[in-house]
Amino acid sequence: MNLSRTKKNALSVLSASVIVVLVSMSLAIFFFDHQLIVFKKVLPEKIAIFTSVSDLGPLLRYFLLFLPVVALSVLVPGALRARRTGQALAEGLAGQTLTLVPLLFLSFGRFFSGKHLQFIFSLPLYPLLVAGAAASVLFLNASYHLEFRLSDFIRERAFPGQRAREGRGRTVILLGLAGLLLVHFMTLSPFFRRFSSLMIFTGDEPKYLRMTHSLATDGDLDVTDDFVGDEVEVQWRLEQARAAGERAIGHFSIVGRDGGIYHFHMPGISFLILPGYLLDLAVFERDIPNTQALMFLPARMVFTRLMFFMLALGMFLLAARFFFRMFGSRAIAGFLLLALVLATKVPEFLFQVYPESAAIFFLLLGLNAVFFPFRNKGWNAFSLVLAIGCLPWLHQRYIPLAACLYGLFLFQEFFERKSWKHALTVSLALTAAGLGYLYYFFALTGDPWPWSLYSLWGTSYTRLAILPSGFFGYLFDTGSGLLSLAPVFFFTLTGIYWGIRLDRRRAVKLLALILPYFGLISVTPWHGLAWETARMSLVLFPVFLAFAGYNLRAVASRTSWAHIVFYAAGLGFILWNRLHRLWDISLGNVLILPHQVGYIIQCFIVLVLFYLAFWGLDVRAQKKRRALPSLDQVRRLVERALQRLRAVGRGAAPRRALTVLAVVLPAAYILVFLKNWDDKTLAMSYFDALNKVERSSQAALQPKGYSSSSRRKGEAKFMDIFNWTVPIELLPERNRTVVRFGPGYLADRCPPGSYKVDLEFFDPPPELTLLAFDFLRESREMPIDPHSGRVIVSTIYLVFRDMPVSPEFVIRHEGRIVRPVKGVMHFFPIPSLVFDKKLIVRLSEGLYPNCIRTNGTHTYLGFIANTRKDNSSFRLNLSLLEKPGGGKGTKETPLGAYSIKLRNRGRHKFDIRLDRPDKIWPEEGTIIFSVSDARGRPMACRSVWLPFRKNAWLISFGMERPYGQPPPPGLP
Incomplete structure (x- = not known):
């Protein structure tokens, strides 16, 4: 023992x-x-x-x-x-x-x-x-x-009482689903990153942002100051419109009664995101004016994005409440929430500057208030007024939804609850809101009707003649119909049948709510684009999923194995048809073409036969049905499995195995690191290396195996290490080329400084005249003058602070090229210093390799400066650090102070005279270049390439040494 x-x-x-x-x-x-x-x-x-x-x-x-x-x-x-x-x-x-x-x-x-x-x-x-x-x-x-x-x-x-502990399961489910929603948002990087990355807004998004900016800066919706074009061009357009007696101007914009320019998009979403946009303007001032059309946008839009996230989270919680109250089952509610997040296009629109996300939020708020009123009657009435009153402000097409919500509310109050007083109170509030809504159109157009904006523009929002093609196209179009875009809609069609069989009153009310809106978008001209279908029908998806939930409710009582086979066959055909187009239906058009009449007849027959077959299957299955496991049986089976897993997890063996794994994995990596620490397999990313160089005042790098060939920070050859060169090729079949310099989806931290990009093409075709280059949260247009031989286009990025960026360059070309275009891209840091995130001092290419030059008997220090803010003042302090003749140590001699004022954020070139009256200029030494702000406070400096010490740039000079070579021994 x-x-x-x-x-x-x-x-x-x-x-x-x-x-x-x-x-x-x-x-x-x-x-x-x-x-x-x-x-x-x-x-x-x-x-x-x-x-x-x-x-x-x-x-x-x-x-x-x-x-x-x-x-x-x-x-x-x-x-x-x-x-x-x-x-x-x-x-x-x-x-x-x-x-x-x-x-x-x-x-x-x-x-x-x-x-x-x-x-x-x-x-x-x-x-x-x-x-x-x-x-x-x-x-x-x-x-x-x-x-x-x-x-x-x-x-x-979190659960202090017994009652709270009993509800813990519901909370855990809700938190888990909310976490899943967050994770799903993270995967939608093209839509999410735009608010802090390239900020490339497309479609109607610039118009909504322009209206938001006008509200933030001018307090009105007159976008004359921010309209596309310069002041002279905008004024010329206005004069042309007035001379012609027209009210239409530009793209989807009109001249208002007061002479201003107004977009005829509704301002609802602009008002909703206004608080976040105001905070972004105050906190994230743009360093350099944006190079795209929306030059007024702040550098980042974190708080604007946060407003959309709050709307998304509110929508998610309201959907959870609606589904749970409707079916009384956490399992069904959880399944429908999963479908909302993973099987629909809803998450893709939650961070786009469109009114759809807000419309879903207000529709769910109204559905909860009408079908499952909140406990507080005052809050319920306010929620209903808010939902019905706000929907039309998001877009005129939401008027049918608002009207149907109001009609359902009146029906329930008059015929079910007999609450005339409550109905009158809500009606008076909505009347006041409606009068304000009509006055908005009257103030802009002189006509109070919602379609007056379209009339002034000279177009009609609807065409009744295309109702059949629109209705069946939204359902069955192979390329852009709901069944193709979101196969979960198949269960909406079957759920409508189950809803009428199991919960007729509520199902009919929901149909009465969505059919007028679905009819309206069916008579709206569309071109069969998937994006159009997704956006127009997006607001209805919570109701579509509510009908899909009736399938789950029917599982316990009426579903047979024959129904399961029917579901599998229908869903399988839809998925197979998406890939191989066995049944090809194309109904997208602004008019019904002759060949589309046959498509419409086919769709009508298929829809009728679908419901007849499902009804016949249900009738036959009720006579001879093999019972499926009930939801309670499934739940008990899952609980038993979880109990067994928990019992295994509490044992000593799993903990022991986890501990061994936690030790073995790092131990194995330590051995790999010790053996391969200087190997390419453990090489760091481009920007991570720049970050470490930037943190060191005098870094040195040496080629592996050649320690005598070390290159120190400041030497001309040091920059060659980070001159990142990669071949590129623009292909005819796509106008977007992505060049990655880092793995994964994580962002790299780009240190502050100046960076240059050179795109070099060999014999570009004549049709290649314009490139758009997306990097460092900006999109820049670079015109090309195509000719035979080598063509180079360049741009410089100024980074005032650490900036997380996606590790990729995106090159987009306008026009269709007929052959591949080969070239080379160079990316490298320019010698520069950043002072306190406010001032960048850099060297122009004409000053390589020496920033100190002589002209006759005079000596000059030349550099280029860019400031982060307009009308910024700084004080430059120069001193000379030299060795006294025959003595030891160093001596610092002031050369003078210079005040500079940068009136704008553009490029400013300086030549400072360094003459020393009555004194001989030394053959070698170091100039100390420091900067103070307008209040006299010294500014800290950072640099990727140039040598520096705290608050100062060290400029070494000598007979044979370039400007950046480290000073001799004894000098810092």
Whole structure:
């Protein structure tokens, strides 16, 4: 027995020692890797690896430093624990070492360095890794020494009473589905990133944003100041329209009664996002004016995006309440919410600047208020007035939805609840809102009717003659019908049947709500585009899914195996037809063409036969039906399976396996790192290397295996390391080319500075005249003068602060090219410094390689400056650091102070005279260049390439040294 205990104690001490060594090495790798640079330079013939150190000596020093610290952090608490509990010292030490296991994951820090998760805000992953490891260590120590249990802590505070504990399951389900919604939003990066990335808004989005900006800056909807074109062009258009006696101007815009320019889009969504947009204007002032049409947008639109997120979350919660109250089942409600998030186009529109997301929110608010009133009558009445009153302000096509909601409300109040007083109160409030709505059109057009804007423009929103093609096209069109875009709509069609059979009164009310709107969009000209179908029908999807829920309700009582076969066959045919177009229907057009009459007849016959077959199947199945498992039986089966999983999870074996896995994985990575720390497999991303160079005042990189060829920060050859060159090819079949310089979907942190992009093409065709280049949250248009030979187009990006960017360039070309166009893209940092996120001082290409030049008997310091804000004043302080003749040390001599004022954010070129009256200019030395703001406070500087010290740029000069070479010994 004693021998067994001795072996156990020895094994515990051995495992504790191994973990102590691994934790010490993980911490050493974390700090060593924090400064280590391993950059992979791709050359035409080979791949060159540049590193900042030549061996693992610094890593060994870090390891020897952390080893005693980690050993003491295990020995002291472990001994105290053993003494307090009476267990063996070896057991106490082994238990204490397990509390440090999370620190092993710090060795993976290089995979998080400089990476950001672009969500509501940009989340840096590196601090999250450190915070997560530290929090885990604290939690494990609290659990080990104080017997702290996180689950008990949360349960006691989140569910304090017995009643709350009973409702815990509902809360967990809701939180889980909300989390799924958030995760799904993260996958919609093309729609989400625009608010903090390229901000390329298409379609009608610029008009809604232009109206929002007019409300924010002028307090009205007159967009004359922000209309497309310069002031002279806009004024000329207005004069032309007045001279011709026309009210239409530009694209979907009119001249109002007051002479201003107004979009005929409704301002509802502009008012809703206005608070967030005002905050964005105040917080995120644009560094450089936007190069696209919407030049007024702020640099980032975080709070505007947050407004859309709040609408999306409110929509999700209202949908959860509506589905649960309608079916009385959390399982059905959860399934419908999953379908809403994963099987419809709704999430794709939640972050687009269109009124659809707000319309869904207000429709669900009205549905809850009408069908399942809130407990507080005043709040219910307010919700109903808000929903019905706001829907028409989002778009005129939502008037039928608002009118039907109001009609259902009156029907229930008059004939079911007999509440005349409540109906009168709501009606008076809606009358007041309606008068304001009509006055809006009268103020703009002189006509109070909602279609007056379209009449002034000279168009009609609807064409009754296309009702058959629109109705059946929205249902059955192979390329853009609802069945093709969202196959879950198949269960809406079957759910309408089940709704009428199982819940006729409510199903008829829902049909009465959606059919007028569906009829309106059916007579709206459309071109068979999937985007048109999705946007027009989007607001109805919560009701579509409510009908789909009747299928789940019917499972327990009326569904047979024959129904399951019918569902599978129908859904399978829809999915197969999407791929192979076995039944090809094309009804998209502004008029009904002769060949489309046959399509309409086919669709009508198919719809009738569909419901007849389903009805016949239901009648036959009721006579001879094999029962399906009920929902209660399925729920009990799932609960038993979860109980067994929990019982297995509480055992010692899974915990032991998880602990071993948590130790083995980092240990294996540590071995890989020690063997391949300077290999291309562990090379860091482009911007991560730039970040580490920028943090160091005088970094040095050397090719692997050639330590004598080290290149120091500031040397002309140092920039060649980061001159990223990649071949590109523009293809005729697509007008968008993506060039990636980093893996994954995470954003990289771009350090502040100046960056240049050169696009070099060989013999571009004549039709290639314009390129759009998307990078660093901007879209820039670059005209091309095509001719034979080599053509180069360039642009410079100014970055005033750390900016998380997607690791890709997007090149878009206008016009159709007939052949592939090959070329090369160069991307590299320009020698520059950034002072306090306010001022960029850079060198122009004409000043390479020396920013100090002589002209006759005078010496000049030349540079280019850009400021982040207009009318900014700065004070430049120059001094000379030199060695006294024959003496030791250095001497700093002031050269003078210069006040500069930058009136705009454009490019300003400066030449500062550096003459020293009555003194001889030294052959070599260092000029210290520092900047103070208008209040005299020194400004800190940062640079990717140029050498610097705190608050100062170091400009070395000499007979044979370029401007950027480090100063001689004795100088900083």
